[in-house]
Amino acid sequence: MKIAMVGSGYVGLVSGACFADFGHDVVCIDKDQAKIDRLHAGVMPIYEPGLDALVAGNVKAGRLSFTTDLAEGIRGASAIFIAVGTPSRRGDGHADLSFVYAVAREVGENLSNDAVVVTKSTVPVGTGDEVERVLRDSGTPHLVSVVSNPEFLREGAAIGDFKRPDRIVIGAEDDFGREVMREVYRPLFLNESPLLFTSRRSSELIKYAANAFLATKITFMNEMADLCEKVGGNVQDVARGIGLDGRIGSKFLHAGPGYGGSCFPKDTLALLKTAEDYESPVRIVEAVVKVNDLRKRAMGRKVIEALGGPDEARGKRVAMLGLTFKPNTDDMRDSPAIAIAQTLNDAKVSVAAYDPEGMEQARPLMSEVEMMGDPYSAIDGADAVVIVTEWDAFRALDLNRVKSLLKAPVLVDLRNIYQPEAMREAGFAYTSVGRA
Numbered sequence: 001m002k003i004a005m006v007g008s009g010y011v012g013l014v015s016g017a018c019f020a021d022f023g024h025d026v027v028c029i030d031k032d033q034a035k036i037d038r039l040h041a042g043v044m045p046i047y048e049p050g051l052d053a054l055v056a057g058n059v060k061a062g063r064l065s066f067t068t069d070l071a072e073g074i075r076g077a078s079a080i081f082i083a084v085g086t087p088s089r090r091g092d093g094h095a096d097l098s099f100v101y102a103v104a105r106e107v108g109e110n111l112s113n114d115a116v117v118v119t120k121s122t123v124p125v126g127t128g129d130e131v132e133r134v135l136r137d138s139g140t141p142h143l144v145s146v147v148s149n150p151e152f153l154r155e156g157a158a159i160g161d162f163k164r165p166d167r168i169v170i171g172a173e174d175d176f177g178r179e180v181m182r183e184v185y186r187p188l189f190l191n192e193s194p195l196l197f198t199s200r201r202s203s204e205l206i207k208y209a210a211n212a213f214l215a216t217k218i219t220f221m222n223e224m225a226d227l228c229e230k231v232g233g234n235v236q237d238v239a240r241g242i243g244l245d246g247r248i249g250s251k252f253l254h255a256g257p258g259y260g261g262s263c264f265p266k267d268t269l270a271l272l273k274t275a276e277d278y279e280s281p282v283r284i285v286e287a288v289v290k291v292n293d294l295r296k297r298a299m300g301r302k303v304i305e306a307l308g309g310p311d312e313a314r315g316k317r318v319a320m321l322g323l324t325f326k327p328n329t330d331d332m333r334d335s336p337a338i339a340i341a342q343t344l345n346d347a348k349v350s351v352a353a354y355d356p357e358g359m360e361q362a363r364p365l366m367s368e369v370e371m372m373g374d375p376y377s378a379i380d381g382a383d384a385v386v387i388v389t390e391w392d393a394f395r396a397l398d399l400n401r402v403k404s405l406l407k408a409p410v411l412v413d414l415r416n417i418y419q420p421e422a423m424r425e426a427g428f429a430y431t432s433v434g435r436a
């Protein structure tokens with residue numbers, strides 16, 4: 001089957017390469033000429049473990065190609081995926097759907113055969129209806145079915161998630177759409193990944209409900225962590241103690257500096273907007289958004305406290321280890337590191353940072369932060385270290401070296417990757433999250 005993937009970012013490129021690996025004939029389309037040029041040269045435009053080999057193998061096998069020419073790319077495709085960005089609209093938090101509708105228009109104008117148009121981008125309820133209208137208005141004589149197929153992959157583990165998903169959600173309104181989607185995902189169905197068919201609107205909502213629920217789990221544990229600090233508990237024990245209950249589950253119970261990334265912040269906001277539009281409040285999600293926003297700057301203040309409070313901290317320097325919103329990605333969108341560095345800068349604390357993959361993307365977002373070539377050069381001469389992202393490279397730092405490079409042995413571990421007792425024995429003034 002021929003598949004066209006419009007938008008070749010984190011989702012489009014990974015999905016396209018995985019579909020090709022399943023044996024489909026895939027064209028990845030993007031309007032960003034530089035991105036397509038890099039892909040033609042075999043250079044990945046994003047960092048995602050294993051993606052370079054997957055892309056190279058499928059290009060070599062002739063199943064995966066790249067173009068900026070949408071008309072050419074969609075020719076003969078039975079399924080045309082829309083995987084462009086849906087960022088927060090400035091001002092009101094609604095998902096900006098202009099990229100999605102622009103693609104729908106261009107597809108309608110250039111369609112040369114019957115096809116299923118699949119929205120993989122995360123889009124609010126009712127977007128599929130509008131995409132259908134846009135396609136109809138384009139006057140295409142071809143049969144088109146508009147299907148919702150939200151993506152649940154996680155950056156950093158995207159290929160595994162795509163190839164072995166917990167479920168595949170397909171919101172289709174007609175048999176044509178369902179049949180083509182069954183064919184698209186047949187290789188996965190054989191792997192026994194459950195295929196869940198729903199209405200288009202339910203499918204659109206499933207994606208937001210899933211992300212809002214996960215954001216709630218994280219935020220709930222972050223508040224439990226604060227409470228642990230006050231009452232003398234250990235949030236990791238609390239997480240384990242509740243997570244072993246099958247009804248709760250052990251995932252997404254790690255306390256930390258607050259959620260960030262390209263999905264949770266914008267998707268929770270978009271869900272609030274939908275709820276407002278339909279006058280059906282989602283108060284739990286409202287609270288989650290508020291609590292999480294406040295938390296990021298609170299983590300900056302935690303570092304300032306570790307430096308001795310605002311007066312003592314003035315003029316000091318902090319080594320920040322990790323900038324991306326989570327490990328194994330170069331994605332900096334809404335990373336807590338940005339708000340933490342900002343809070344430190346506001347308090348006249350300077351920041352020297354190191355991240356294994358995110359520094360190129362971080363630079364324009366964190367102009368006040370000095371980017372260093374490795375963790376130890378960031379630590380050299382600093383007054384404290386703060387671990388913001390739990391990259392493996394930070395899990396086994398040479399603590400003697402860290403201590404000898406620091407002006408004072410102060411370490412703030414916002415991901416709880418070290419053990420308080422061991423750190424104290426090693427001579428550090430050690431602060432973590434939710435562990436008294």
Ligand SMILES: NC(=O)c1ccc[n+]([C@@H]2O[C@H](COP(=O)([O-])OP(=O)(O)OC[C@H]3O[C@@H](n4cnc5c(N)ncnc54)[C@H](O)[C@@H]3O)[C@@H](O)[C@H]2O)c1
Pocket residue numbers: 006007008009010011012029030031032035083084085086099102103120121122123151152153154155262263
């Ligand atoms: N990143 C994730 O982990 C993730 C996970 C699940 C769902 N999603 C959703 O998937 C969607 C895409 O996210 P992403 O992170 O891949 O975004 P991205 O910004 O990495 O990629 C989007 C790509 O679309 C291209 N594009 C925009 N308009 C275009 C057009 N008219 N024609 C062709 N290409 C166009 C851009 O140039 C860009 O390369 C979003 O709705 C997001 O919410 C993302």
